[in-house]
Amino acid sequence: MESLEAELASARDLDVADLADAIEDIGFECTRCGACCTAEADDPHTATVFPDEVREVQETTEYDWRDVARPMPYGLTETSDGNMEGETFEWALQTDSCGDCTFYTEDDDGVGACSVHGSRPLICQTYPFSVALAGTSQPMGEAVDESGIVRAHECEGLGRDISRADAEELAAALKERAVQELEEAIGVRDNYDPNAAAGEPVVVHDSEGPKRPDGSSAE
Incomplete structure (x- = not known):
């Protein structure tokens, strides 16, 4: 298995044009169904958010840290009094009482939208795609399609036509996400x-x- 530093070097060497080719080959158009922003069965929505992304949303919304992010639940356990304890290594976007992303909204016709769309984290910008590099995050479930190093995960928008400009924009975000995920992993x-x-x-x-959990230093 390659070291995180080697994987980071590979991520930095990714060619955006090649990634865009792969995205075009797979095809994608967001249908705004909201499936990637909402809870699945009894599992609350979990989307990784980096510390600088939390602060960016805070600047946009003037929310407190806890309003934007929560400790990723993996690694935490519930105590007898209903509180959580333990340690975890990521932040997740905050959820509402239904387990949906707190920033997810729907209009009267049920069409989904993001209330912080311009500041949404990279994992949201690039769903349902990931790159096959160790140390990067993969959406839940197995990949349902792939082209080169790009993997596509379950989404009803897959297989639809995408313009070259949109493919390149998505590809650039996908490369940025891979680099930032590996830099974060090395920092952790x-x-x-x-x-x-x-x-x-x-x-x-x-x-x-x-x-x-409020984002303040525990040192």
Whole structure:
């Protein structure tokens, strides 16, 4: 298995034109169905968001950190009094009482929209695509199509015609996401200290160090 540094070098060498070719080959058009923004069965929506992306949404909305993001639940356990405890290594976009992304809205006809569309995280910008590099995130479920290094995950918009301009824009975001995911993974690894936040019930270890659920430093 390649090191994270080697995978990062590969991500930085990705050719946007080649990625766009693959996206065109697969085909995609967002139908605004909302499936990628809402809970599935009993599983709340989980979309990874980086610390700088949380701050970007905060600047747009003037929300508190907790309004934008929550500790990724993987690695956390529920206590007998209904609270959570443990440590995790990512942030997820905040959800509402139904488990849907808190920024997801629908009009009267049921057409989905994002209330922070211009500041939405890279994983939202690039869904349903991912790149086959270790250390990058893959949407839930197996890939249903692939072309070269690009994988496509379940989405009703797949297989539709996409313009070259839109394919290139999506490809550029996909490369940016791969690079940032690997930079984040390296930062988490290098800054991880299991003893840095002793006594805190919930700790998120991100590339900037251990944090409390409100985004403040736990060091």
